[in-house]
Amino acid sequence: MIDQFALSQALDLLFSSFTPWLWVIPGLLIGLVFGSIPGLQISMAMAVFLPVTFSMDFLQAMLFLTSIFTGGAYGGGVTAILMNIPGSSSSIATAFDGYPMARQGKHNEALGLGLAASVVGAFVGYILLMLMIQPLAAFVLKIGPLEMVVVVLWGLTLIATLNDSSMAKGLLAGFFGLMLSQIGMSTTGVMRTSVGMPYLIDGLPVVPAMIGIFAASELLRLRGETYLVQNEAQRDISFGRILKGAGETFKYPGVLIRGSLLGAVIGAIPGVGSSVANLVSYGEAKRTSKTPERFGKGASEGVVAAESANSSSEGGSMTALLALGIPGGAATAVLLAAFSFHNIIGGPSFIRNQTDVVYSIILGNLGQVLLLAVLGLLSLRLLGLVVRVPLSYLVPSVLAMCAWGGYGITGTIAGPLTVAGFAALGWLMRRNNYPVAATVIGLLLGRMMEGELVRTMQISGGNPLRYMLERPIALVLFIIMLLVLVGAPALKALRRRRQARTEV
Amino acid sequence: MTGKFYATHAALIGIILAISGFITWSAVDARASLDNLVVVAPVAGVIALLAVILVAVTLLKPAPAPAEGEAGEAPSKDPGIWGDMLLLAGFGVFCYALTKVGFDLATFLFVWAGVVMSGGKGWWQPPLYAALFTAALVYGFGSLFPYPMLTLVL
Numbered sequence: 077m078i079d080q081f082a083l084s085q086a087l088d089l090l091f092s093s094f095t096p097w098l099w100v101i102p103g104l105l106i107g108l109v110f111g112s113i114p115g116l117q118i119s120m121a122m123a124v125f126l127p128v129t130f131s132m133d134f135l136q137a138m139l140f141l142t143s144i145f146t147g148g149a150y151g152g153g154v155t156a157i158l159m160n161i162p163g164s165s166s167s168i169a170t171a172f173d174g175y176p177m178a179r180q181g182k183h184n185e186a187l188g189l190g191l192a193a194s195v196v197g198a199f200v201g202y203i204l205l206m207l208m209i210q211p212l213a214a215f216v217l218k219i220g221p222l223e224m225v226v227v228v229l230w231g232l233t234l235i236a237t238l239n240d241s242s243m244a245k246g247l248l249a250g251f252f253g254l255m256l257s258q259i260g261m262s263t264t265g266v267m268r269t270s271v272g273m274p275y276l277i278d279g280l281p282v283v284p285a286m287i288g289i290f291a292a293s294e295l296l297r298l299r300g301e302t303y304l305v306q307n308e309a310q311r312d313i314s315f316g317r318i319l320k321g322a323g324e325t326f327k328y329p330g331v332l333i334r335g336s337l338l339g340a341v342i343g344a345i346p347g348v349g350s351s352v353a354n355l356v357s358y359g360e361a362k363r364t365s366k367t368p369e370r371f372g373k374g375a376s377e378g379v380v381a382a383e384s385a386n387s388s389s390e391g392g393s394m395t396a397l398l399a400l401g402i403p404g405g406a407a408t409a410v411l412l413a414a415f416s417f418h419n420i421i422g423g424p425s426f427i428r429n430q431t432d433v434v435y436s437i438i439l440g441n442l443g444q445v446l447l448l449a450v451l452g453l454l455s456l457r458l459l460g461l462v463v464r465v466p467l468s469y470l471v472p473s474v475l476a477m478c479a480w481g482g483y484g485i486t487g488t489i490a491g492p493l494t495v496a497g498f499a500a501l502g503w504l505m506r507r508n509n510y511p512v513a514a515t516v517i518g519l520l521l522g523r524m525m526e527g528e529l530v531r532t533m534q535i536s537g538g539n540p541l542r543y544m545l546e547r548p549i550a551l552v553l554f555i556i557m558l559l560v561l562v563g564a565p566a567l568k569a570l571r572r573r574r575q576a577r578t579e580v
Numbered sequence: 581m582t583g584k585f586y587a588t589h590a591a592l593i594g595i596i597l598a599i600s601g602f603i604t605w606s607a608v609d610a611r612a613s614l615d616n617l618v619v620v621a622p623v624a625g626v627i628a629l630l631a632v633i634l635v636a637v638t639l640l641k642p643a644p645a646p647a648e649g650e651a652g653e654a655p656s657k658d659p660g661i662w663g664d665m666l667l668l669a670g671f672g673v674f675c676y677a678l679t680k681v682g683f684d685l686a687t688f689l690f691v692w693a694g695v696v697m698s699g700g701k702g703w704w705q706p707p708l709y710a711a712l713f714t715a716a717l718v719y720g721f722g723s724l725f726p727y728p729m730l731t732l733v734l
Contacts, residue, residue: 116724124726244637248596248630254623255600258607266616269606292671296664299698468701472694473713476687479675480721483683487727492675500668504592507661526619533615 078207079431086435089135090443096135096436100444103143104451110144111151111163112459113477116484117283118148118164119406126410126417134418135433139440141414142394145407146198146444149390150452153190153383158183158304158462159474161291165282165351165520166386169358171290172513173371173378180374181305183463184314188321189379191452193332196325197384198445200336201343201391206438209399209427215549216344216396221531222543222550227345228525230557231352234359235514242509249510253518254525256280263527275490282520284482288495289512292478293502295471304463304470313460318453324376331361331377332384339385343392351520353392357385360560372511391441397422398434475499585638588661593631600627667697682732683722688714 090096103125110121121144129137152163157174170190177186235250259269260279270276298304305311325332335357342353361381362371371378394411396402401422403409415422420430427434462470478499482491502512536543544550604624607616674690692710700706718734 110724113721116721120724120726124724242634242637244630244634248627248634251623251627251630252596252600254619255603255627258603258620258623262607262616264615266607266611268610268616268620269603296668296671299664299667300660466700468695468698469709471698472691475671475694476674476691476713476717477721479671479678480683480687480717482675483678483727483729484721484725487725489676489679492678496672496675499671501595503664503668504588504595508586508589508592510592522619529618530615533618 079435082431083435085432086439089432089436090439095133096139096440097443099132099136099140100143100440100447101451103140104147104444104448105455107144107147107149108151108154108451108455111148112154113163113481116163116481117406118145118152119410120484121148122407122410126413129414130417134414134420135436135440137414137418138411138437139444141411142437142441143444143447145390145411146387146441146448147451148407149198149387150191150194150383150448153194153386154187154456154459157186157190157379158459159291160294161287161474161478165286166354166389167382168286168290168351168513168516168520169354169382170379170386172358172382173373173375174382175294176372176374177376177379178304178463181311182321182374183305183460184312184317185321185324185376186379187456187460188318188323189325189376190383191318191449191456192322192325193335193380193383194387194452195445195449196332197336197339197387198390198448199442200333200384201340201388202394202438202441202445203391204337204340204388205391205394205398206435209395209434209438216400216402218549219345220547220550221528221535222540222547223553224345224528225525225532226550226553226557227342227352227356228521228528230553231355231359231521232517232525233557233561234355235517245508245510246514249505249512250514250518253515253520254522255518256285256515257519257522258526263530273490275486275488279523280519281482281486281491281494283485284491284494285498285519286516287478287481288498289502289505289516292475292495292499293506293512295475295478296499296503297506298467299471301467303467304465311463313457313463315453315457318456318460321376325380328377328380330364331380334360335381335384336388339388340392342385343389344395345392353389354382354386355517357381363560391438394437394441398437399424399427401426585635589638593634596627597631600624663697667694670694670697679730682730684714684718684731684734687717 106121106125107118110116111118122141129140152167153170156162156167156171157178160171160175162168162171174186174190235246260276261267338357339353342356358378358381361377362368365377393405393408397408397411403412478495479492482495485491505512532540604620607620670693674686677686688710691713692707695706715734718731722729
């Protein structure tokens with residue numbers, strides 16, 4: 077599976093001089109900053125710093141840009157934990173349990189859990205990439221719209237489990253999100269619900285909506301309280317407790333490994349990637365947990381599942397780029413631009429002819445992950461200071477940043493107005509115990525779902541079920557999904573009934 | 581005695597039904613074909629059904645005892661609701677004003693008013709903090725924006 081000669085050449089390329097590593101630490105810091113400020117996207121950071129790579133050699137440029145990617149993925153998780161603001165769609169599930177942990181005064185532990193899970197997840201993702209780049213690339217080529225439908229459906233099933241008070245409220249919130257995703261031009265070019273506003277042609281901007289419904293609505297609820305963490309004794313930033321949290325990650329090896337594997341595989345699917353990976357991983361961790369009722373209230377496993385999956389999906393997303401020359405998302409599209417700057421074309425010939433460079437990129441990323449562990453630990457002390465800021469100052473400041481973030485993403489008034497609209501919706505939902513996360517998931521995956529469904533209908537000639545029988549990957553994925561969703565709970569219920577009978 | 585349907589809950593369900601109804605009507609009006617309604621039609625049906633179930637369950641459920649009702653069961657009776665709504669309205673105005681009066685002035689005024697509304701003490705600390713925070717946002721956050729940003733003073 078590994079070309080030994082190319083591997084030794086890669087090691088030589090990486091370690092014969094310090095040059096490839098020069099820009100890694102600045103890249104990680106840039107990623108951490110961009111990832112942890114709502115409204116600044118990782119892909120935006122990579123695009124802003126792309127011209128800097130003109131003067132670099134190819135390997136140095138790749139390590140610099142991928143270090144922004146790595147740092148940004150973790151930075152988004154930090155704000156999700158501390159302020160309930162997922163930096164990107166890949167950190168949504170981190171907020172589900174990370175933020176409740178922070179509110180309970182366990183912010184140190186949550187940050188440690190997130191960091192360790194991210195490091196392990198990214199490590200597993202890149203190791204898998206190195207070992208299986210060619211089979212994974214072959215797998216990616218076989219993924220069609222039907223397979224995407226199954227994966228997106230899997231992500232959507234999380235809606236049913238996110239119910240704060242009643243299943244009906246959770247479902248209504250999720251289906252409303254799906255409905256909102258239908259605003260704007262459809263996949264087939266039909267204009268719907270634009271109400272004459274050009275801003276709505278591409279649909280509602282998802283990230284501003286996410287910032288509004290998650291963060292702004294929560295901030296309104298916090299108004300009137302004194303600090304994010306009520307207990308003064310728990311407000312400190314403790315290196316020891318962060319490390320303790322990091323250590324706790326390894327108490328959940330099953331969740332960690334499953335999250336990392338799910339992230340790597342789902343991350344490899346272009347267009348789906350990390351947005352779905354963290355949701356599927358969180359959903360599976362909750363379903364298989366012996367104490368699912370703790371999820372959403374500050375369960376450590378929830379943070380581990382989400383962070384391990386979104387970090388390992390980074391390795392997965394590099395599969396399509398390196399092996400096929402296809403960018404799976406905005407960040408990998410910027411990496412593809414860096415490829416063209418240096419006259420390199422990704423794809424099978426790149427892997428075949430320049431295996432040493434491919435290995436050096438992967439090994440360099442493994443090195444970055446280790447550096448992230450150190451830098452993350454050092455920066456957490458600074459980022460964690462947010463719990464010491466009085467809420468009377470924090471609430472309006474972060475609200476203002478949310479609106480700015482909305483503008484930073486869209487570049488028009490539509491961004492801040494979306495933040496405000498969804499803040500109001502989120503406030504109403506929270507007051508009546510509706511899970512806002514379900515709406516975000518529906519909004520995020522609805523459009524993806526529609527596009528893939530329409531393509532499947534077209535390819536299958538209107539008979540998707542018969543078409544599924546011709547698609548072994550989709551069939552296997554569908555069967556696994558059914559087994560996980562229906563089979564596992566049924567078995568659990570059966571076992572519980574048997575146990576109850578023997579106890580009687 | 582049956583359960584009470586609180587104003588904020590009624591407003592939420594009303595908003596959900598109104599928006600869903602409008603999106604469905606707009607989609608059907610644009611083109612009533614399977615590829616255009618593949619998500620809209622089934623989702624609209626489920627939303628209508630769930631809304632009916634929720635309203636029925638809420639109305640038919642016995643009213644909670646007063647002691648139980650204190651912890652979130654009576655959301656519209658919470659005295660903080662008006663403060664929340666005022667801040668929310670202020671936030672809406674701020675978002676709209678960003679590109680109208682300038683990011684700097686809108687942010688300064690919103691943060692100042694927000695700090696005071698959220699319980700910030702002192703007469704000089706809130707405006708000083710708002711000014712420093714606005715300057716930090718304009719020169720820090722704003723400089724990273726790939727778009728032009730309208731400012732009035734800074």
